[in-house]
Amino acid sequence: MDELSSMLKSARQGKRQQVKWSRRTRENFVLGMIFLLPWTIGFFAFTLYPMAASLVYSFAEYHPKAPLEFVGLQNYTALFNDELFWKSLSNTVYMVIIGVPVTLLMSFFCAVLLNLKVRGQSIYRVIYFLPSIVPTVASTILWLWILNPRTGLMNTMLGAFGIDGPNWLGSPDWSKPSLILLGIWGMGGTIMVYLSGLQDVPISLMEAAELDGASWLQRLRHITIPMVSPITVFNLITGVIGMFQYFAQAYVFRGGNSLGAPLNSTLFYSIYLFQNGFLFLKMGYASAMAWVLFVIILVCTVLLLKASERFTYYAG
Amino acid sequence: MKRRLFSILSIAVVLAMLLAACGQKATPAPTEPPKAEATKAEPTKAPESSPAKLRVWIQWGDNPQQVQELFDKYTAISGVKVEVTAPLEDDKILPALTGSEPPDILVLSGGDLVKSYAKESLVDELSAAIQTGNLDMNDFYPAPMAQCQQGGKLYCLPWGTDLYALFWNKDLFEAAGLDPEKPPQTMEELVEYADKLTVIEDGKLKQIGFIPDLSWSHSDLYVRMFGGFWYSDDGAKLTVNSQAMLDSLTWQQQFYEKYGYEDVLEFSSGFGEYNSPDHPFMAGQVAMYVDGEWIAGPNYISSLKPELNYGVAPFPPPAAHPERAGTIVNQGTVVVIPSGAKDKMASAKLLAWMMSPDIVAEEFCRNANLPTSKKAAENPCFNINPKFKIFVDLMASKNAYAVITTPLSLELNDALGQAEEEVLHTGADAKEKLDAIQKEFEPKFQESMK
Numbered sequence: 001m002d003e004l005s006s007m008l009k010s011a012r013q014g015k016r017q018q019v020k021w022s023r024r025t026r027e028n029f030v031l032g033m034i035f036l037l038p039w040t041i042g043f044f045a046f047t048l049y050p051m052a053a054s055l056v057y058s059f060a061e062y063h064p065k066a067p068l069e070f071v072g073l074q075n076y077t078a079l080f081n082d083e084l085f086w087k088s089l090s091n092t093v094y095m096v097i098i099g100v101p102v103t104l105l106m107s108f109f110c111a112v113l114l115n116l117k118v119r120g121q122s123i124y125r126v127i128y129f130l131p132s133i134v135p136t137v138a139s140t141i142l143w144l145w146i147l148n149p150r151t152g153l154m155n156t157m158l159g160a161f162g163i164d165g166p167n168w169l170g171s172p173d174w175s176k177p178s179l180i181l182l183g184i185w186g187m188g189g190t191i192m193v194y195l196s197g198l199q200d201v202p203i204s205l206m207e208a209a210e211l212d213g214a215s216w217l218q219r220l221r222h223i224t225i226p227m228v229s230p231i232t233v234f235n236l237i238t239g240v241i242g243m244f245q246y247f248a249q250a251y252v253f254r255g256g257n258s259l260g261a262p263l264n265s266t267l268f269y270s271i272y273l274f275q276n277g278f279l280f281l282k283m284g285y286a287s288a289m290a291w292v293l294f295v296i297i298l299v300c301t302v303l304l305l306k307a308s309e310r311f312t313y314y315a316g
Numbered sequence: 317m318k319r320r321l322f323s324i325l326s327i328a329v330v331l332a333m334l335l336a337a338c339g340q341k342a343t344p345a346p347t348e349p350p351k352a353e354a355t356k357a358e359p360t361k362a363p364e365s366s367p368a369k370l371r372v373w374i375q376w377g378d379n380p381q382q383v384q385e386l387f388d389k390y391t392a393i394s395g396v397k398v399e400v401t402a403p404l405e406d407d408k409i410l411p412a413l414t415g416s417e418p419p420d421i422l423v424l425s426g427g428d429l430v431k432s433y434a435k436e437s438l439v440d441e442l443s444a445a446i447q448t449g450n451l452d453m454n455d456f457y458p459a460p461m462a463q464c465q466q467g468g469k470l471y472c473l474p475w476g477t478d479l480y481a482l483f484w485n486k487d488l489f490e491a492a493g494l495d496p497e498k499p500p501q502t503m504e505e506l507v508e509y510a511d512k513l514t515v516i517e518d519g520k521l522k523q524i525g526f527i528p529d530l531s532w533s534h535s536d537l538y539v540r541m542f543g544g545f546w547y548s549d550d551g552a553k554l555t556v557n558s559q560a561m562l563d564s565l566t567w568q569q570q571f572y573e574k575y576g577y578e579d580v581l582e583f584s585s586g587f588g589e590y591n592s593p594d595h596p597f598m599a600g601q602v603a604m605y606v607d608g609e610w611i612a613g614p615n616y617i618s619s620l621k622p623e624l625n626y627g628v629a630p631f632p633p634p635a636a637h638p639e640r641a642g643t644i645v646n647q648g649t650v651v652v653i654p655s656g657a658k659d660k661m662a663s664a665k666l667l668a669w670m671m672s673p674d675i676v677a678e679e680f681c682r683n684a685n686l687p688t689s690k691k692a693a694e695n696p697c698f699n700i701n702p703k704f705k706i707f708v709d710l711m712a713s714k715n716a717y718a719v720i721t722t723p724l725s726l727e728l729n730d731a732l733g734q735a736e737e738e739v740l741h742t743g744a745d746a747k748e749k750l751d752a753i754q755k756e757f758e759p760k761f762q763e764s765m766k
Binding site: 063064065066148149150151167170171258260261262263264274275277278279280281 | 406407409410413414429432436437438532581582585586587588655726727730733734737738741742
């Protein structure tokens, strides 16, 4: 094993040298490959092949029982003239631009609080983490009750402060913020990642700053935030990718025949894609949508990674 | 060298498995059940030609256990085991129909997709199955059948069906000074009654006379009352911006316009769950509304709010067209045989059994839906409850229609639903919206009818 790892190491360092494998190394390699095989087969059969197939379908009209009818770029050009495509894209971008930063800020804030050494710290942590282990469908249905404008908990509570709560899910202006709210409630995973990052901030730096007379806020601004910046980038990128693919909650909120209601304000990209593929039987069109989304996500991720280089501090 | 050999080998293995996986789909479906099942079936009393097990998928299955028990009766008489899967997620159906292992019988909750499936040859034309099963086609009510017919061919058979009528709260009628035993006789009268039945206190709605789209859209019924539909009757033309469509939307819009779009939406946003005594009709928040036969059955008002004093009547026609009285629009469960089903003979036999009047009566009596078989409708269980009988009688109405379906149904319905929401809930101009849809869907429709 050592031989293999040293070989890999030298390979990484760019040293090209002919190493003769011992019998044992070879056996190890074969064994390793065999262990990898289930994943490899799964990847080829269930990820790569469907992806490649969808790329082909995106240039065709798909007929389940008849050969593909190639239509060139027609699916793609049709997208640009499809009002609902733009509507679904703008709804999704709204969620990415507003939902992701809000969730990120909130979870960072919560993580900082949960990192404070107070009595019952672990209980607070459990409380904040719990929602994220509730299944999406269950939590969404729970929120359907909470956000019921007349009888729900939310408006009852707002009413106690004399606020006339909005028609959360029924109004096109409030339906997306409602979904963002639901997302914030279930952000335990993000908090957890932040929390682990916060615990990696070296105490020595904190103590040095404290001795120099830096306030809590200054330490947060100049030590904590830069030290967890890689975590922020990670959370940001996974958050953006996740939000572009936003589906389950919106599907549960408005199941069946009223997907996207009210007034198409919750018609997200993946919802419209699903509709086209599985309800309107336009698999080619849906495939084209999927590839456009793939490119959008790819571009966003690359841009975010590039932009983040300037703000990110990687220790070591 | 050996290393390369290994990697080549492993790639070859992966490719071979991939090919095997794809190849399965390409090879024609075997007409016999898999061996393992066949051998397992041998000890049972199943005749040699019968498959070991038939799979029935039901899209809309409120109570899978009960449906399984129903199909167990088929096992008892035929020895063929039937496995029921219900309810189904929408996204499971298409892969099942296109894959190599479709169910032997698929029960869809509506006819919306049948014509798309038929167009893509995913479901069978049923004349052979009807012959095999020796089905009496005259026993079917003609209206629901329209969901299944395309160009003289039949792609599904209606199993149970629904239709809608007017429900009114007699106590609220009395409180408003109306005769509690006399529902509105015309659509115009309904508007007048609705005004009298709407109560506003301190500028806030306390009770509303009529909400045209309570729970979901009922445009199909209204537009028929105005003498049209969004397709021509033969389903060959798109008539989205016809006068009937416009009349239907503006007639519905007036209720929102009069009582205030925002106010009605705010009022209705607090309505209780459909399946609970907090339902706005049961809670006395809405005095009249349109709903289906199941509401008059044993599982809704009778069990949720037995003290509710209400009546049911056919939805009234417009004053100028009394001949449209008794207009109904059927929609409901349809049964298809997937084209990839392995043993068509067995599917056909099961289909025939499902359609037999006794079984139809049993299934839909229990679920308080309407039978599509005339003989089944004679079963006393549909006729004891006078309110439910109103629906059963309406099945035979001379003005009975079904929702017209085409390969474009789902997509067009989605757009129509959207337009209706904008017109009713935001006050958008009905004509503008309908014209826009007609323009957008005309080419799509032509394309889909090819």
